[in-house]
Amino acid sequence: MPEYNFKSIEVKWQSYWEENKSFKAERDSSKKKYYLLEMFPYPSGRIHMGHVRNYGIGDAIARFMRMKGFNVLHPIGWDAFGLPAENAAIQNNTHPAQWTEDNIAAMQVQLRRLGLSYDWDREIATCRPEYYRWNQWCFLKFYEKGLVYRKKSQVNWCNTCNTVLANEQVINGCCWRCDGEAEDRFQEGWFFKITDYADRLLDGCRQLSGKWPEQVLAMQSNWIGKSYGAEVNFKIKEKNEVIKVFTTRPDTLYGATFMVLAPEHPLVRKLSLGTEQEIAVEKFVNKAKQEDKVTRTSETGEKNGVFTGAYAVNPLTGEDIPVWCANFVLMDYGTGAIMSVPAHDQRDLDFARKYDLPVRMVIQPVEGPLDESNMTEAFFANGVMVNSGSFNGLFSDEAKSKVCEYLEGAKIGKASVNFRLRDWGVSRQRYWGTPIPIIQCDECGLIPVPEDQLPIQLPLDVDLGNRGQSPLTTLAEFYKTQCPECGKLARRETDTLDTFVCSSWYFNRYTSPDNNQVAFNSDDLDYWMPVDQYIGGIEHAILHLLYSRFFHLVFKDLGFIKSDEPFDRLLTQGMVIKDGAKMSKSKGNVVDPDEIIQNYGADTARLFILFAATRERS
């Protein structure tokens, strides 16, 4: 027998599998199904070692489960809209569609050379009208259900990518894609009401415990950020204004000796108007808005503030307390206003000491009282209530609900729940994405495109011209249209959808990828869904994995689907490290999978990637 000749062996069997359609999956109710999916790739043009690891793991499981007698669905496709295609097209003077399709073709060859057991007949690409037509349809279904709205709001803006970013896409104050600084802008855009599903998304995290990595569930739970506490109304003295705050510590309300508003809070200027603080406040607000939010709220960032000139009334003590404005309070968490209890919150204590504001203990430790006049560390644990009127002597944790009852009775507040999660901004001011199927008519307002007019095709004959401006805004053939209601001249929405919308439901489309009547056939969905095992990088813990869970719950409410969760089990694989750093072009430590396949064969590459030494992530 000849020596081990991987080249001829691998070519031979890849052709065999392809010719015999060895991995074609067909619905068969007599067999138990197993849906295995790896997060679909962005068609960058070349696969890297991270892909090989992700798909190598997935393929080992798919082949194993097939031999165990399961009817295995193992599809592949392309997350093909997005900014890199647009930027690359401008750089190389080509079209994003051409660039994307060329890359898909190149990567198909690479994936085939790895001998992965995909059902290639189910391949999808989100940039093709056959797919994004249904993406637009999803948008319309969400719209009908009242889960989509348009609003002018403060958004994150990336100057490099020239587009809005969702909150989930801002990492440490920077754009998730280019690491450029994200700044605030006030802009109109479309939102998905993911906050309506906050509680159910959180409940789901508990159901998934043991099936998903705890780290991912913890990240999602923290991002949703549910906290229990009270909403309390503080009246502003001599002004007909009320400031609402949310606190997780209603038991410390007697110790609220001042209030703080975010510099962006609409009342800040109003309160200072006509007081001697007016100019100081204006200066401060302008300066604070320049600072980035991460530094403003980080533990080490300097806490600065200014007195607004106004006083609020502590609703429990009846005392006048000064209202300040400070950089460490943000408008997009809670109500943008806080009550400050320096004796029991370290940040408030530091601020009080810096600006010489009063400190009052209202909870004392059981072991013995602390002295508020010289304390440098706030007492944030539970203890016994003091200086708190009729609540004196109670344990602080039982006082929480009693204070809430009192607030409710006196109509100055109530027990309340707060979420960190904000609605998902899905408008992008870019070209290479799904056009949003909405028409703006001067007479009729915002009108959804009728379903039978889908897809709203993304025009391909465009000049991308200046980087940063979507050609859709100036392309009359695209935006000029008729209002479906009154027939008068109207304007199409020129924003496109965040590409994370495309990837929030693609796994459903794999179950009936060629159906041109419906987004997904319900018999196919019922048989194949949910995905039994999903595999991908942990960097998607919040973005893609949370959005997909949200979509799935909405689909369930719309009656499309029976399961609660899209992915039964999740495996998040680590990164591929070389010389102490993640493989990346900029670090120059990339090993090209093609080179390994060329010199050693796909089997060796796959075996190594599953066998090799791994290390703890620090």
Added chain:
Amino acid sequence: MELIQRGCSFCLPPPAKDLEWNSQGVEGCYRFLKRVWRIFDDFLSDIKEAGSIPKGYETSSKELRELRRITHVTIGRVTDDIQTRMQFNTAIAAVMEFVNHLYAFRDNWFLKDNSDGARAIVRESFDTLILLLSPFAPHIAEEMWSLLGHKTSIVQVEWPVFNKDFTTTEKLLIVVQLNGKVRQRITVSSSSSQEDIKSLALNDSKIKEQIKGQEIKKVIVVPGKLVNIVVR
């Protein structure tokens, strides 16, 4: 082989951890596949025509019984690693150990027994090796599978079934003598070393009683048969 000798730190981490690239590792995996290919080649002509193991077949060969035991232990390990733990590195390590054993087996046994039954047992080991390797290295697995004369692709083949009965180590009855006279009988596992057997004999309560206060001059172990303790 080199990869395994690096020790357990190499085998433990699951897919969730970061993977450290090293080019020796790639070389090592390549050498391993060539090693699989060679041992397969060594046996191919002998086992190609072999049938399945007859029901209730017993063999007197210790090597064949051990080969069958290792085959099933490996099925158990690989199945469990993939199915319940998703730990591919330990699954692959188990396959590598299996291959090491096939080399040791070859050196001890080659052509010792050319009976149908013997060839069927060796064939079962290679069928199993190929199937266990196939989720990780599917191309070489398909090629070897087809060279063995199978008409269908591995894609249509069932995963090997683990049989616990074949994984128990055999028990041997050992006679313990004091100065050449039989005083006790003990059972030991067939995989016990001479040292293990010696210590089992000396720690047997009846023997301990009888050698109390006497000086042990010598202990002779005849593997698989007896222990003779010489006392004065």
